[in-house]
Amino acid sequence: MTTVSNLLAFFGLVVTLLIVWRQSWPARRRLFVAQSLLLAALASAVGLFAHRRALLLVAAVVVVVKAWVIPRVLSRIGAGAPVRPIAPGRSSGMSVLVAGALVVVAYVIMLPVTAAAELPTEGAIPLAFAIALIGLFLCVTGRDALGHILGFLVFENGIFGLAILATYGLPGIVEAGVFLDVLVIVLIMEAVVVEVRREHDSIEVDRLRELRG
């Protein structure tokens, strides 16, 4: 179990770093799908080893919501947007470097948790947290609405992975609430982005700067 969970979390981190590195939007969306599938695999692996049937159901919902419905909404949001950001912004090398540093930070922050844990999955907990931190980094540095949403979703995936690794699944009502939440947030984001695009003819966030002071 330790090997499987460590391996899956590690692949998840690699995919996250690829999301940081790649600039083309369709590629990043596909990487997000891959990450969600890894999350589902993690949930089912933990479910099988720890005999938690509920986690298999969670894995199925992850596949449907995060690997199918949300990417479809994302491609709707992204339709018409240029494949790459117009402005040649930061080099992605720098971003990957920051993301690498965040992995170290994640290990340091999660020290108390791994010290208190007596689980076969504890080794993967900092990796999941690193995914969350990198997602937050993507969200904060995102240059358009798509970057923000993708960062948020990666962040959410990391936290969800951490929840599975540390607790073997939360009570059903909370899990259901989390899924509903992410789905509704993405749908509302779509509605908002559609309006932003109509108003500003672009989804670059630099144009959103009416409110100051």
Add this chain to the structure above:
Amino acid sequence: MTLIVLLAVPLVGALVLWRASGSRATVLHGLTSAFTLAAALGVAVQVNRGGPLAAVDGLLRADALSAWMIALIGVVAALAATEAPAYLRPDAPGRFYPLFHLFVFTMLLAVSTDDVGLMWVAIEGTTLASVFLVNFERTRSSLEASYKYLLICSVGIAVAFLGTVLVYFAGIQQFGDEAHALRWTTVVRLAPGLAPRVIELAFVFLVVGYGTKAGLAPMHTWLPDAHSEAPAPVSALMSGVLLSVGVYAVLRFKPVVDLAAGPEFARRILLALGLVSIAVAAAFLWTSTNYKRTLAYSSVEHIGLVCLGLGFGGVWGTAGALLHIANHALAKSVLFVLSGRIRKAYGSTEISAVSGLMGPMPFTGGGFLAAMLALLGLPPFGLFVSEVMIFAAGFTQGFPFIAAVGLILFVIAFAGLLRTTHAILYGAPSSRHPVVEAGGWPRAIPLAGALALLLLTGLAWPPGLAATLDRVAAIVAR
């Protein structure tokens, strides 16, 4: 049973209103608001007479702290509801009322559940229910405000989820598969045995996450935008009670971290965030040129004061903070309602555009002045009492330095707000001429009622208020 009624009324109201329109919708809206208020006050009275209420196998639970918040949400929602019909647009029928009641429902659910996981879901629900209300006017700036609001609060609330997960993790690591390990009552019972470092880490995440919703600096950046762009009744709800619900969530976890890791940890965090919030607000209160944003920054200041009170602790600090939450909610919701009327009359939210308002709008201006004096913390209004309690707690609990810094920042903020108030009410008359003031006593009654309540908390505490505050403080300070 009353708890279920309390939650069912706004939820059913929202569902029914989804399909209603025209005058029927207004009547239904009025009925829903009235019943919500009645149920909220009913729950509050019942809890204060007979102790905590529970329903649905303990999933819903209202103790004195919940009852305090429920009553507050009921009163502010009713106040905002009386103003809502003036904001309905003919071309967007039906959307405003249902979302309004859904928003109220999510806030009531957040404060009346015992399950911290469900509380998290409900608080996230408050964002989702209110994001379209912020963008109700569908202008460029309101769109930008709702985008920022949704993004920043979603990220914040996800951080709070991480904190909740860690609390759950600490519980099951220590005590195995404790049934209901996410119930607040269970968490508090187990708290002394939980791993202190994990709970400390969890509390940091929880404070950052729920502090985003509460509008604590430096996570407050969504707040002035959303509060200034939302229609006035929604601003009143957001500033009055939504921020307080964020504080409430932090309050639920404070005893947990106090019991698990000692009182110093939470205290330091709350005092630091409180001071930063007051400082940031003081700076922007001097520079803002938009009166709705000024009111929003004043909310940041007051939430900072509440945090200071909670950080100082003791009976006075905690009770003062809780009383301050209520006082601020009443004063600020009156001011937001009035600012909406001013905006309607002048068609602008710039201070320079409405200056010298007392001349053409004496009726609204008088109310604005009274509520502003209350908000500034002048006697005989309740904010004076709660602010004295908070700072007195600072000096008596052994934090004279922090209390003094807080007091200085508070005075700077006070002066900034006073300057703005003076410009709005008595400044050089602006070139714009307001639409004739829609006077009439009926529209003044709810506002006068809120100000009367502030006089009560300021001058003569009704019998039972002291005992209630003691009971609430006993839940938070252990």
